[in-house]
Amino acid sequence: MRILAALLLACVVxxxxxxxxxxxxVKKAEADRQAALEEARLAEERITADRDSLLAEVxxxxxRQAALExxxxxxxxxxxxxxxxxETLADRWSRRELGFREISGNVRLAARDLESLxxxxxxxxxxxxxxxxxxxxxxxxxxxDMDDIAGMAGVVFAEMRRGGQVTLREGAFVGRDGRDATGTxxxxxxxxxxxxxxxxTGFLVWSxxxxxxxxxxxxxxxxxxxxxxxxxxxxxxxxxxxLSGGGALRQVAHRTGFxxxxxxxxxxxxxxxxxAVAALGIVGFKALMLQRVHGNTDRLMGEVNALAARGDWAAxxxxxxxxxxxxxxxxxxxxxxxxxxxxxxxxxxxxxQEAILRELPTIEKGIALLAVLGxxxxxxxxxxxxxxxxxxxxxxxxxxxxxxxxMSGGISEALVTTELGLAVAIPIMLMHxxxxxxxxxxxGEMEEKAVRLTNIIQRQxxxx
Numbered sequence: 001m002r003i004l005a006a007l008l009l010a011c012v013v014x015x016x017x018x019x020x021x022x023x024x025x026v027k028k029a030e031a032d033r034q035a036a037l038e039e040a041r042l043a044e045e046r047i048t049a050d051r052d053s054l055l056a057e058v059x060x061x062x063x064r065q066a067a068l069e070x071x072x073x074x075x076x077x078x079x080x081x082x083x084x085x086x087e088t089l090a091d092r093w094s095r096r097e098l099g100f101r102e103i104s105g106n107v108r109l110a111a112r113d114l115e116s117l118x119x120x121x122x123x124x125x126x127x128x129x130x131x132x133x134x135x136x137x138x139x140x141x142x143x144x145d146m147d148d149i150a151g152m153a154g155v156v157f158a159e160m161r162r163g164g165q166v167t168l169r170e171g172a173f174v175g176r177d178g179r180d181a182t183g184t185x186x187x188x189x190x191x192x193x194x195x196x197x198x199x200x201t202g203f204l205v206w207s208x209x210x211x212x213x214x215x216x217x218x219x220x221x222x223x224x225x226x227x228x229x230x231x232x233x234x235x236x237x238x239x240x241x242x243l244s245g246g247g248a249l250r251q252v253a254h255r256t257g258f259x260x261x262x263x264x265x266x267x268x269x270x271x272x273x274x275x276a277v278a279a280l281g282i283v284g285f286k287a288l289m290l291q292r293v294h295g296n297t298d299r300l301m302g303e304v305n306a307l308a309a310r311g312d313w314a315a316x317x318x319x320x321x322x323x324x325x326x327x328x329x330x331x332x333x334x335x336x337x338x339x340x341x342x343x344x345x346x347x348x349x350x351x352x353q354e355a356i357l358r359e360l361p362t363i364e365k366g367i368a369l370l371a372v373l374g375x376x377x378x379x380x381x382x383x384x385x386x387x388x389x390x391x392x393x394x395x396x397x398x399x400x401x402x403x404x405x406x407m408s409g410g411i412s413e414a415l416v417t418t419e420l421g422l423a424v425a426i427p428i429m430l431m432h433x434x435x436x437x438x439x440x441x442x443x444g445e446m447e448e449k450a451v452r453l454t455n456i457i458q459r460q461x462x463x464x
Contacts, residue, residue, distance in 0.1 A: 107144045107148070107152075110152060114134050114155065118130060122190055123159060123163065123187070124211065125193075125206060125211075125213050126187075133151065133155070134155065137152070162190075165187075166186075168184065170185070173204055173212065173213035173214065174207075176216070181197060185213070186228070193206070196228070202220060202225070203216050203220060203242075204216070266384060268381070269416070272377055272420050276424045279373045279374070279428045282373075283431045285366065290363070290439060301334060301452075336352060349450075353447075353450070356447060364436075370428055377421045377422075378422055381419070381420060
């Protein structure tokens with residue numbers, strides 16, 4: 001109750017104050033309403049203005065859209081036309097590209113062949129840059145044009161023209177000692193290149209790798225050098241030409257001499273050479289000996305038969321006595337016939353035949369040895385072949401077949417010994433056959449002269 005009374009008292013006290021506040025609040029609310037209405041009017045005016053501008057913008061955008069749609073349609077039409085044109089051009093390009101690629105391939109093929117030709121040509125020594133000009137056409141992605149093709153044609157014609165010319169110039173080259181040298185260079189087409197320095201005259205070969213001229217390691221024969229000097233001095237119109245383009249000159253430079261070949265044959269070469277020397281000595285000795293015996297057979301037995309036909313036995317014995325110091329088989333045969341002249345015919349013939357048989361080993365001495373030497377020489381060559389092949393297979397076992405130079409020693413030994421053995425055996429067998437036939441011929445003449453001497457003795461006895 002107390003609380004309620006307090007509240008009532010408070011309301012009675014505060015009522016005038018609240019009434020005043022309400023009037024102020026009403027005024028304020030009215031002012032706010034008027035302000036809100038003004039603000040709403042202004043907002044409506046702004047919205048109306050904005051709507052008009054937006055409608056205008058919409059109209060403008062719609063017009064722009066229509067223009068863009070028309071432009072888009074035109075672009076679509078043009079795109080269709082360009083696509084059709086692109087397809088047409090692509091088809092035309094694909095057809096022409098085949099031709100371009102074929103032309104480019106032919107030009108590259110010709111450039112590659114020309115590059116190989118120029119690299120191998122000694123004429124490039126005067127103008128090495130022309131090789132680079134042609135090599136540029138072989139770069140990946142490079143398409144040659146008409147200037148490049150014309151340049152290639154010019155290089156070909158220049159090579160043909162210079163290939164038929166003889167030029168003389170001062171130039172540099174690599175000497176035989178491997179050092180740079182200068183001298184007079186003679187270029188005979190693309191076949192032969194020679195040089196002359198104050199010290200020597202020789203040939204040059206072109207090195208495609210180093211693009212330099214190199215002097216051959218071996219000088220040409222003296223006659224060739226003399227011809228070159230005379231040609232360079234203008235004394236002759238003749239000059240040596242290597243039609244192989246340097247191949248023959250390299251063959252001369254790498255040709256090994258006889259002594260070098262013997263060194264390559266190994267130790268088996270020496271027994272074969274000893275056989276050759278021994279056979280040569282035997283052939284020389286037997287040739288002279290048989291020639292002397294043959295001469296004595298014709299002369300001495302002819303003289304004895306002539307004296308015996310006259311019955312001058314004393315002169316026969318004197319003639320034989322004067323010839324006794326020669327120890328010739330003919331003298332022994334004649335002496336045996338003269339000593340048996342007092343016997344019957346059979347005894348005389350037996351004595352002469354015995355003397356001939358006794359002297360037969362002397363005549364044939366050494367001929368059988370030649371046959372043995374002729375048979376041993378190729379066997380030694382075969383032995384050298386076997387040893388050389390053994391060395392070759394040993395090298396193959398150790399190092400394989402990757403480097404042929406490792407096997408060249410054994411192969412050289414095998415081939416050289418075989419060649420030398422046959423080279424020695426063939427003439428030995430020929431000389432053996434000739435000497436054997438010569439000895440048989442002499443023995444036949446001795447038997448013929450002995451029969452004649454027997455007949456003369458028998459006629460002399462019948463006359464007495």
